[in-house]
Amino acid sequence: MLKEFMDGGWLIPLLGAASMLARLLSTNTDTPVVEQVKKVFVAALASGVAWFLLEQTDIGSLYKAMTYGVIGVISPEIIAGLVRIGKRFASKPESFIPRK
Numbered sequence: 001m002l003k004e005f006m007d008g009g010w011l012i013p014l015l016g017a018a019s020m021l022a023r024l025l026s027t028n029t030d031t032p033v034v035e036q037v038k039k040v041f042v043a044a045l046a047s048g049v050a051w052f053l054l055e056q057t058d059i060g061s062l063y064k065a066m067t068y069g070v071i072g073v074i075s076p077e078i079i080a081g082l083v084r085i086g087k088r089f090a091s092k093p094e095s096f097i098p099r100k
Helices: 002-009 011-028 033-054 061-091
Strands: none
Touching: 002 011, 011 033, 011 061, 033 061
């Protein structure tokens, strides 16, 4: 799988980063440059992880490409949601275990 990533999968993180860059350029917020760079990096990272997860599935290339782009655009919300779930689990782990 690493060979496949080097053969062309490395473009996927660039797609995610470009999606986030387009989102940042289209908004009218005064976000510091460091924060914008972080968001672009996280978008690239999230798209790369999605590539490793979706590469083994039998989904059409167009759907995969759209998924990578969408993940790049909404990666801050995805990361914030995962952090929120992790904090809830850390505070009350017994609420995530089903009772018999």
